[in-house]
Amino acid sequence: MSHHVFGIRHHGPGSARSLVKALTALQPDCILVEGPPEADVLLSLADHAQMQPPVALLIYAPDEPQRAVYYPFAAFSPEWQAIRYALQQQVPVRFMDLPISNCFACDKAAEAPATSAAESVPETPESAAATVSEPDTLIRHDPLALLAEAAGYADSERWWEHMVEERHDSGTLFEAILEAMTALREEVDTHAPRAPAEHAREQLREAHMRKCIRQAQKDGFKTIAVVCGAWHAPVLQTLPTARADNALLKGLPKLKTAATWVPWTHERLSNASGYGAGVDAPGWYAHLWHASRPAFTAEDAPEMAGSQLTTRWLTRAAHTFREQGMDISSAHVIEAVRLAETLAAMRQRPLPGLAEMNESVQSVMLFGDALPMQLLQRKLLIGEALGEVPDETPQTPLQQDLTREQKRLRLKPSASDTGLTLDLRKPSDLERSYLLRRLGMLDIPWGKGGNTARGKGTFKESWRLLWQPEFAIRLIEAGFWGNTLATAATRRLLDQARETTSLEQLAAMAHASLYANLPEAVDVLMLRLQSEAAVSSDIFHLMQALPELVRLLRYGDVRKTSLEQVSQVVSGMVTRICIGLPNACSALNEEAAEAVFRQIQAIQDALNLLAEEDFSAQWVQTLQTLLDQNGLHALLAGRCCRLLLQAGILDDAESARRFGLALSGANDPAQAAGWLDGFLRDSGQLLVYDETLWNLIDQWVCQLNAVVFQQLLPVLRRTFATFTAPERRQMGERVREGKAALPAAAVARDLDAAQAAAALPLVAMILGLDVEVTDAA
Numbered sequence: 001m002s003h004h005v006f007g008i009r010h011h012g013p014g015s016a017r018s019l020v021k022a023l024t025a026l027q028p029d030c031i032l033v034e035g036p037p038e039a040d041v042l043l044s045l046a047d048h049a050q051m052q053p054p055v056a057l058l059i060y061a062p063d064e065p066q067r068a069v070y071y072p073f074a075a076f077s078p079e080w081q082a083i084r085y086a087l088q089q090q091v092p093v094r095f096m097d098l099p100i101s102n103c104f105a106c107d108k109a110a111e112a113p114a115t116s117a118a119e120s121v122p123e124t125p126e127s128a129a130a131t132v133s134e135p136d137t138l139i140r141h142d143p144l145a146l147l148a149e150a151a152g153y154a155d156s157e158r159w160w161e162h163m164v165e166e167r168h169d170s171g172t173l174f175e176a177i178l179e180a181m182t183a184l185r186e187e188v189d190t191h192a193p194r195a196p197a198e199h200a201r202e203q204l205r206e207a208h209m210r211k212c213i214r215q216a217q218k219d220g221f222k223t224i225a226v227v228c229g230a231w232h233a234p235v236l237q238t239l240p241t242a243r244a245d246n247a248l249l250k251g252l253p254k255l256k257t258a259a260t261w262v263p264w265t266h267e268r269l270s271n272a273s274g275y276g277a278g279v280d281a282p283g284w285y286a287h288l289w290h291a292s293r294p295a296f297t298a299e300d301a302p303e304m305a306g307s308q309l310t311t312r313w314l315t316r317a318a319h320t321f322r323e324q325g326m327d328i329s330s331a332h333v334i335e336a337v338r339l340a341e342t343l344a345a346m347r348q349r350p351l352p353g354l355a356e357m358n359e360s361v362q363s364v365m366l367f368g369d370a371l372p373m374q375l376l377q378r379k380l381l382i383g384e385a386l387g388e389v390p391d392e393t394p395q396t397p398l399q400q401d402l403t404r405e406q407k408r409l410r411l412k413p414s415a416s417d418t419g420l421t422l423d424l425r426k427p428s429d430l431e432r433s434y435l436l437r438r439l440g441m442l443d444i445p446w447g448k449g450g451n452t453a454r455g456k457g458t459f460k461e462s463w464r465l466l467w468q469p470e471f472a473i474r475l476i477e478a479g480f481w482g483n484t485l486a487t488a489a490t491r492r493l494l495d496q497a498r499e500t501t502s503l504e505q506l507a508a509m510a511h512a513s514l515y516a517n518l519p520e521a522v523d524v525l526m527l528r529l530q531s532e533a534a535v536s537s538d539i540f541h542l543m544q545a546l547p548e549l550v551r552l553l554r555y556g557d558v559r560k561t562s563l564e565q566v567s568q569v570v571s572g573m574v575t576r577i578c579i580g581l582p583n584a585c586s587a588l589n590e591e592a593a594e595a596v597f598r599q600i601q602a603i604q605d606a607l608n609l610l611a612e613e614d615f616s617a618q619w620v621q622t623l624q625t626l627l628d629q630n631g632l633h634a635l636l637a638g639r640c641c642r643l644l645l646q647a648g649i650l651d652d653a654e655s656a657r658r659f660g661l662a663l664s665g666a667n668d669p670a671q672a673a674g675w676l677d678g679f680l681r682d683s684g685q686l687l688v689y690d691e692t693l694w695n696l697i698d699q700w701v702c703q704l705n706a707v708v709f710q711q712l713l714p715v716l717r718r719t720f721a722t723f724t725a726p727e728r729r730q731m732g733e734r735v736r737e738g739k740a741a742l743p744a745a746a747v748a749r750d751l752d753a754a755q756a757a758a759a760l761p762l763v764a765m766i767l768g769l770d771v772e773v774t775d776a777a
Helices: 013-026 037-047 078-088 100-110 114-120 125-130 134-141 144-150 156-165 173-191 196-218 230-237 242-249 282-292 306-323 330-346 354-365 373-382 397-408 427-441 471-478 485-498 503-515 519-535 539-559 564-584 590-610 613-627 634-647 652-662 669-680 684-689 691-702 706-721 725-736 744-750 753-767
Strands: 003-008 030-033 055-061 064-073 093-095 224-229 258-263 418-423 447-452 460-465
Touching: 003 013, 003 078, 003 173, 003 196, 003 230, 013 078, 013 156, 013 173, 013 224, 013 282, 030 078, 030 196, 037 055, 037 078, 037 093, 037 258, 055 471, 064 100, 064 471, 078 093, 078 224, 100 196, 144 156, 144 173, 173 230, 196 224, 196 230, 196 242, 224 230, 258 471, 282 306, 282 373, 306 330, 306 354, 306 373, 330 354, 354 373, 397 471, 397 485, 418 427, 427 447, 427 460, 427 485, 427 503, 485 503, 485 519, 503 519, 503 539, 519 539, 519 564, 539 564, 539 590, 564 590, 564 613, 590 613, 590 634, 613 634, 634 652, 634 669, 652 669, 669 684, 669 706, 684 691, 684 725
Parallel strands: 003 224, 030 093, 030 224
Antiparallel strands: 055 064, 055 258, 418 460, 447 460
């Protein structure tokens, strides 16, 4: 026979090991691999020194980048080892699956209206497939399940791993796989027919594979190795006449496609990611491969003994736990190895498998605790490996720009979730911040966060970095907006800005464009903001947008951005808010008053941040107008009084007078509770240390009857819930000690001026104040 079929599992170290041994024994003069023919021109890169799996072939439609498909490969993938064997032995290698250009075109045609699509599908096995019995459904979805059950295994994954992936004697492996798959396909065709669309696509794929085998025979190759999924092996073993296959493939539509290599991760090879051909533990399979791979070049490491494989894996598990601060000693490793080997012997297995390893780790290292096993699953069983592709790999201009920026800024992608703190005073860190923010604007969230790092000052940012393989296709899609990250981010941001008139959204976009250093976008967005603010009649929209712009003015000097336009917009918005707010606050209900309360506090915080005397003076005048305004909601009146007290406009006596008037028995208790809520919310310390306010509230509460008190209790509890736990504890202790009605005058009478003056120099030194203390003080 001129061709030899090797049915494999797409990602299995045992299949890869057996395949390499079989190819070495066969010495083929041509190798055909299940994969997209569009990528034949990229096969030579598989043996490049910079190529580090896991990687994937990305096939996409340039005119419709959302149409894309990945073909992942790991170091332990049999197809990958077949390709490397062919390249190193200088044997021609080709892909033989149905071209993706045909698949994309067929998918596009199938997206026609449902009525026409339904008319074109014959009413064959679909109804029968829906009514098959449970065993037949199992055959259709997992054909290996019955073989596993017959062998006494609970699931097909474990059966395949024990029978194939951990097998060392592979002399007759592929013959056995062929025989098993032939029997299973007969069962499926007889008892569990597939859906028409699925069956038709599979027929096309297998017809094209046979066509490629015939073409290799016509090209004069005598010993052809065919590497395909085990399921396809029976129909490729014996070739029917070419006429039937040509009739199936004739007239298939095509769609223009492009191909490239992209980095992949072990996480994306796992079943948990939703990958149809995934495996449970890619990290474990990688360990099996590197520990026992056959040597077909002089540089390959020799095969590792079974005891070494177990010892090294459990040692890696111990290192993983140690990195997380867990106390794992070498004695734990020794005992875990013994337990794993004992379990394997009890189960009549030649070597410990993953199940034995996990049980020994949990029993010996974790003392039976199953929770840390989740850490082992993420860090070791699945792993955080991220592949690399050569510089010569075809890329779009936008991908090339990102690659250049990553190298220039030394910001290497990683599959592990890592933290990054950027000091914006350093040019390199500032440009890293620009890069991460521009990618975020293109829906490529490589970095998440970007907030001010806690305790680091306003010049530092905290990020979390995690590279995902799908970012490659998003980069291709983003190429529509430009050939560089700066151009693409600018154009996409401006396109979004054209579709909104919201001042808050425009302010957020301006904030983003300034932080990403996109001056062209800043100019356009500032003009949009200024024009929209000038015609906006909604004061509350202006109030929502202002805090974002104020933050730009406050922190823009660290980023060295031009903020003249922002200052002009902020100045106009502050003036309009101060003029229009009193009228906007008339006749508000409870819900509206609560919303305005939050906005007033946000404006206060923003202006405090900005610390501009002119703006502060305008705002204080507005608060005074509001405080004296008839009909103002009690919640807002209380907050205005509190803010004016903080600003020093109202002294303690005046604030106490207004406090007493608000809590007067002549007022409605509900209004009094609302005023109290507005004054005290988030201000527990003020109540703890101000004796006058404490006594006023105590007297007001004491004069309430039981019915009114129960009605007001929810409002009071909401106010006190905003206090911190230490503040509430201090209040409780004070009430318990009977100091609730402590007269303010008593505190003044107990004050010893001489003793206080003696302590002032020490207090000034602790606070770092240059204060001259006199006897008069």
